[in-house]
Amino acid sequence: MCSCEGSPGQIWHKNRKLKCLNLTTLNKHGKVYEDDQFGCMVWSHSETHLLYVAEKKRPKTESYFQGPETGLLADEEETIKTDKKEETVLGQQFEYYEDWGEALVRKSSPVLCVLDIEGSNITVLEGIPTNISPGQAFWSPNDTGLVFVGWWHEPFRLGLKYCANRRSSLFYVDLASGKCEQLSSNSSAVCSPRLSPDLCRIVYLECGVFGPHLQCSRLCMFDWYTKQTSVVVDVVQRAKEDGFTGICSSMLSPRCWSADSQRVLISCPQRCRKDLLVVDTSTGEVTSLTSQSEEGSWSLLNIHRDLMVVSCSSPNCPPDLRVGFLPAKGSESKMSWVTLEETQPQADISWQTLNFSPPPEEDNRQYPGLDFNAILLKPTEVTTGGKLPLIVMPHGGPHSVLVSEWYLSTAVLCKMGFSILLVNYRGSLGFGQDNIYSLPGNIGTQDVKDVQFAVDSVLKQGGFDEQKIAVVGGSHGGFLACHLIGQYPEFYKACVTRNPVTNLATMVGCTDIPDWCMVEAGYEYNTDIRLEPANLEQMLNKSPIKHVSKVKTPVLLMLGEDDKRVPSKQGIEYYRALKALQVPVRLLWYPGNNHSLSKVDAESDGFMNAALWIIQHLSL
């Protein structure tokens, strides 16, 4: 079954098309959701019904000054007549419908929809609390109802993309009675519920509400028959003796259970690797299938009857596809893979992981003894005695992580002769919860100093041209790039930044994540908070704009016109400041692009201009 905006949904049986339905013209709901935040498309166990998520139908509206009906246009006469004249509401054409922000624009009120294949009719589920937005739904055992994640959207919606800390819970709605029951905590954030093959248990990820937007999660399990919930794997504050640093994946693979419904597979960042972990749901024991492998990053694509399909890669080797059977419990070390699609490591790129402990004076008093790391890529062919130019790349988030996987842009830059330093400063995912908690309130200092400490440490290795160093970053990575050129003027000879956070005090009022500005500046957030001048002053003081007067480094800015996360005015504010200071600055403006700048035009043009900007200003 497939259905895209406006195009018909088709139902096939093997190689025969059974039905073609245009879900939208049936006029029961708005656009079908195809995202991985709310979206789903799931057959009932009986394979007679299809569950999906769509935008709630909005009332037909007319202006108070609507003239008499001027007759329908020819094509409107074809409109399917509803069984009663559709209610028309006057004066609501300009009603504001808040949405779920970046990458979820115009998605406001999702509804659960069930298509009866035989009858070709659609039921929009009633009975779901009106203050909840449902998504990630699936059929309960025996198809008696639907299980879903519900996000509270009162008093207002905030950005949901990359924000696993939004208050949400697991719910069950019974199809016969329409009764809706809450299955998990009332005061946490949940996602990725996954039903076991024996239809007895549901695992899901759970973490705290507000606070860091991505963090260490608990793996919880709900027993369908006893209605009991257990914590299978709890939050890990500091790395355990075996190195396990906790589960900090923002979602579980669509299929993640072993055939015997005893174990769950999770692809999870562990420091700067992404490993395939097997969790025994009866003991909570966590075993890695891949930690001894050369490849730095593994992703579970699917598992069925213990046959796993995975993708794995390294910074110098593009992704390849592999299959393998999950070994019996206790024999995970005997894991063997068959490669379906061989890819070749790039012989002209070498990579290594570097671990750093901050100097004593930079230790975090509240969370002492934390370390961090970086991934260094270097061209293998260097002219004798030649010194390499270096591009420093801190990640965004700030609570995300750069794992040892294939990144096309960094591989190409390396092939062009650049060494690349990908920095996972304190506050990154995959190092335990304390590492994450160490950063909020310390942005603009701890993270900036960690990046500079990593750069200084690498330069001490020798072989790098200290006069040819550039910094590149997006979003919070752009925040760090702008801080670095302000706090270490003259050190970086070029800066490239994509949708950078430049001033938290002016961002907080126009971003879809105002809570992020508060939390990362060191404050608690709640929805009825009123900002005081002191709050704004602290946000300003932690922002790169505070240091702009010291900047000498030429800056290339790339901004997405439709960015709801870090509005483009942030980049323009920094651009104007540099223009006034007569610092060389160039701004690339990408219409139709949002925070990710990932459309082909922005990504391709952005890469070329970034590379040329660096070549020009490193005088290569």
Ligand SMILES: CC(=O)N[C@@H](C)C(=O)N[C@@H](C)C(=O)N[C@@H](C)C(=O)O
């Ligand atoms: C962890 C994380 O991504 N936090 C989100 C609230 C977020 O969108 N942060 C942005 C400021 C950011 O830096 N995003 C990164 C992931 C990016 O590159 O877009």
